[in-house]
Amino acid sequence: MKKMYIVRHCEAKGQASNSPLTEKGFKQAEELNTFFNNVPVERIISSPYVRAIETIQPLAERLNVEIEMNSQLEERVLSTKSLSDWPEKLKRTFENPCLKFEGGESSEEAANRILEVVEGAFKSKFEHTVIVTHGNLMALLLNNYNKQFGFNDWANLSNPDVYLLNSNSNGINFERLWNKVRG
Known part of the structure; x- marks a missing residue:
């Protein structure tokens, strides 16, 4: 049974692609890194954003696993306009996955990007893959x-957060792992 660990990046100093992690x-x-001590991670795929790379760098270095950058894992752009009511607009995109705002992508479009990465990883030879995203x-x-x-x-969701996707004969199911160890 293949396992896919979907990781949300750790706390960062901002939302820009070059925003680094905070001290925390x-x-x-x-x-x-410690959380994954007993997981035989064979592959790491990450958003190219600095905060995502810095999140997984300690694990990659410890395991001597190359971080594969994949732009399909970049943060979703809700709009290129500044939206003062962006949480309400984001909520509407969960209710209507085809809804788009100026310069942004729909939930459906964004989901298709990460789905392509996950499906490709499930088809790969690797049994344990970590995917770092937003x-x-x-x-x-x-x-x-x-x-x-x-x-x-x-x-x-927390920063960081970890969900495990399991692929089996019944399809794909998931469970949150991070809250189990963090309370």
Whole structure:
């Protein structure tokens, strides 16, 4: 049974692609490294954003596993306009996956990006893969496998967060792992 660990990046100093982790975020990255001590991780695929790379760097270095950058794992752009009511707009995109705002992508479009990466990873030879991404993309992926996972679940994600996707004869199911160890 193949296992896919979907990781949301640790606490960062901002939302820009070049925003690094905070001091707390670097400590969280070390906690993640420890969290994966008993997992035989063979492959790491990450968003090219600095905060995602810095999140998984300690694990990659310890295991001597190359981090594969994949732009399909970049944060979802809700709009290129500044939206003062962006949480309400984001909530609407969970209710209507085809809804798009100026310069942005729909939930459906964003979900398709990460789904392509996950499906490709499940078809690969590797049994244990870590995929590092961003909160909205993670939530859209999980929503694909369980439509009950929505806006409120996105709002309750932590930095970092870890979900395990299992692929078996019944399809793909998931469970949250990070809250089990972090309370």
